[in-house]
Amino acid sequence: MAKQKMTVMDFQKYKDEGRKFSYVTAYDYTTASIVDDSDVEVILVGDSLGMIMLGYKGTTAVTMDDMIHHIRPVVQGAPHTFVIGDMPFGSYQVSCEQAMTNAIRMIKETGCDCVKLEGGINMADKIAAIVNAGIPVMGHIGLTPQTATSLGGFKVQGGTPESARKLIEDAKTIEKAGVFSIVLECVPSCVARAMSKEVRVPILGIGAGPDVDCQVLVTQDLLGMYGDFKPKFVKQFAQIRKAMVDGLNAFHEETLNGSFPSPEFSFNKQVDIPPAKE
Numbered sequence: 001m002a003k004q005k006m007t008v009m010d011f012q013k014y015k016d017e018g019r020k021f022s023y024v025t026a027y028d029y030t031t032a033s034i035v036d037d038s039d040v041e042v043i044l045v046g047d048s049l050g051m052i053m054l055g056y057k058g059t060t061a062v063t064m065d066d067m068i069h070h071i072r073p074v075v076q077g078a079p080h081t082f083v084i085g086d087m088p089f090g091s092y093q094v095s096c097e098q099a100m101t102n103a104i105r106m107i108k109e110t111g112c113d114c115v116k117l118e119g120g121i122n123m124a125d126k127i128a129a130i131v132n133a134g135i136p137v138m139g140h141i142g143l144t145p146q147t148a149t150s151l152g153g154f155k156v157q158g159g160t161p162e163s164a165r166k167l168i169e170d171a172k173t174i175e176k177a178g179v180f181s182i183v184l185e186c187v188p189s190c191v192a193r194a195m196s197k198e199v200r201v202p203i204l205g206i207g208a209g210p211d212v213d214c215q216v217l218v219t220q221d222l223l224g225m226y227g228d229f230k231p232k233f234v235k236q237f238a239q240i241r242k243a244m245v246d247g248l249n250a251f252h253e254e255t256l257n258g259s260f261p262s263p264e265f266s267f268n269k270q271v272d273i274p275p276a277k278e
């Protein structure tokens, strides 16, 4: 049976009912259609595509055009899955007008279901502006990769009493600004648990421990496709990279020994080719 596409309202309903859900990334049509066939309810077209699809060192160089180029085929490939468009660095920080213009563009040009942006108290006015334009916004706090340089790198956040309290206040402030859910990345489990109790909207954890409403992972990480990158919070549920390398090597070997293509994979019609003139 085809799965029922989740709505923005369902996020809150699931938290209120204590029903967990899961969410992964996709950046292309084929992967999106595979997630659509699975029970995973939500897809993020993350700006992590800068690293995973484009080979950059981080996410800051990703543009609005890059995001739109990747979100569109994901929406096409996953009609039964809620799709989030990640706002890239520089597309919403400048002003409320800029944030609204780019959020509207992302929705209009891709058909995704909501936008996500990084930041707490400092981004509350931008969040409120986009929500006022009628676009659902997902927040993202804790480790925020777009500003990782000022956080001292890809580091666990909220590790001191003061920074943990600050994170929870960030969550409360963006909840007031109108986010319908919050990604919480790379924090101690107890901080995530406390946050989930102090805010009403669902907390979507990536490296935030078990006591949140939803678990998020990058598909290429959880399927073991991406390579050596393995933060503590990544569990590999499959080894697809190895399966792909094995498949490629089998093709290579059969090419060299001539066993591929056998008649089964060849067009075997006999054609009487007349001799060349002269």
Ligand SMILES: Nc1nc(=O)c2c([nH]1)NC[C@@H]1CN(c3ccc(C(=O)N[C@@H](CCC(=O)O)C(=O)O)cc3)CN21
Pocket (backbone or CB within 6 Å): 048, 051, 052, 059, 143, 145, 154, 155, 156, 186, 218, 220, 221, 226, 229, 230, 231, 232, 233
């Ligand atoms: N493939 C991929 N997966 C991701 O989860 C991901 C990306 N790319 N790119 C964008 C951001 C960057 N992310 C990262 C990257 C590295 C760590 C990391 O190495 N963390 C250390 C923490 C060390 C510490 O503070 O103690 C770890 O060991 O988990 C965490 C999140 C999460 N996002």
Ligand SMILES: CC(C)C(=O)C(=O)O
Pocket (backbone or CB within 6 Å): 025, 044, 045, 046, 047, 048, 049, 086, 140, 183, 185, 206, 216, 218
């Ligand atoms: C790690 C997730 C939450 C993200 O923002 C991304 O993939 O870009």
Ligand SMILES: [Mg+2]
Pocket (backbone or CB within 6 Å): 046, 047, 048, 059, 086, 145
């Ligand atoms: Mg992101």
